[in-house]
Amino acid sequence: MTFATYEKSGRVAVITLNRPESRNAIATQQDCDDLSGALWRAHDDADINVVILTGAGKSFCAGGDLKAIRERSGIGPRSTPDGTRANYRRGVHSIIKALADVEVATIAAINGHAIGLGLDIGILCDIRLAGASAKMASSFVKVGIIPGDGGAWILTHAIGPSRAAELALTGDTIDADEAARIGLVSRVVADDALMDEARKLADRIAVNPPRSVRLAKRLLREAQHARLDDVLELSAAFQALAHETADHKEAVDAFTEKRPPKFTGA
Secondary structure (H helix, E strand, O other): OOOEEEEEEOOEEEEEEOOHHHOOOEOOHHHHHHHHHHHHHHHHOOOOOEEEEEEOOOOOEOOEOHHHHHOOOOOOOOOOHHHHHHHHHHOHHHHHHHHHHOOOEEEEEEOOEEEOHHHHHHHOOOEEEEEOOOEEEOOHHHHOOOOOOOHHHHHHHHHOHHHHHHHHHHOOEEEHHHHHHOOOOOEEEOHHHHHHHHHHHHHHHHOOOHHHHHHHHHHHHHHOOOOHHHHHHHHHHHHHHHHOOHHHHHHHHHHHHOOOOOOOOO
């Protein structure tokens, strides 16, 4: 059974981490391939505007599978430091790069625990919603390691250096309300309403012109680490592309004619 299931409905794809018996912990390189492959599948499908990422059962993702790490059989250590470094690049980093680079909008529907690698996967989604019972931790130090998934960058960009340091250096677990207070998630919803709220949000994004959504998503990503002058240049280039799309013409025509637009992705 694949670790990451893929379900398409209209312009929305739902990717579900599907190992509930282990709280959706990531154990093997194949797990990494499954998740990154599902993300790139959505990226490559011109009909998809939005991905919802969630976990099966009662957890979002418990991070790396500690049993596999202890046995040196999974995504973590190998027999030499060089082997371990290559293993991280080959596996865990492929997920991080996919989440950073796919052009579709991504929504994390965080149900239950999002721990370590699981938290960083959630944070890298463009928008994060949390169920009321969600628990989150950047707990690498609790097991004697560091954020080998790029979490130092991910967490700092999400909530700033001071709060990121507090979470990463203590390894403390926080609840959904605290996560919302410090900006780790956009909002908290009832557990049984989480997927409904995520789908409603996805639908509000998905009704927009697909190419414009993807260009806007890419621009938002680039703006996180670029100078204003560079973002202005990129904005002009992307806008030049957007102006030539059929969907832009349809949007203007529909507004002028006071009717709902019909976007095709062209």
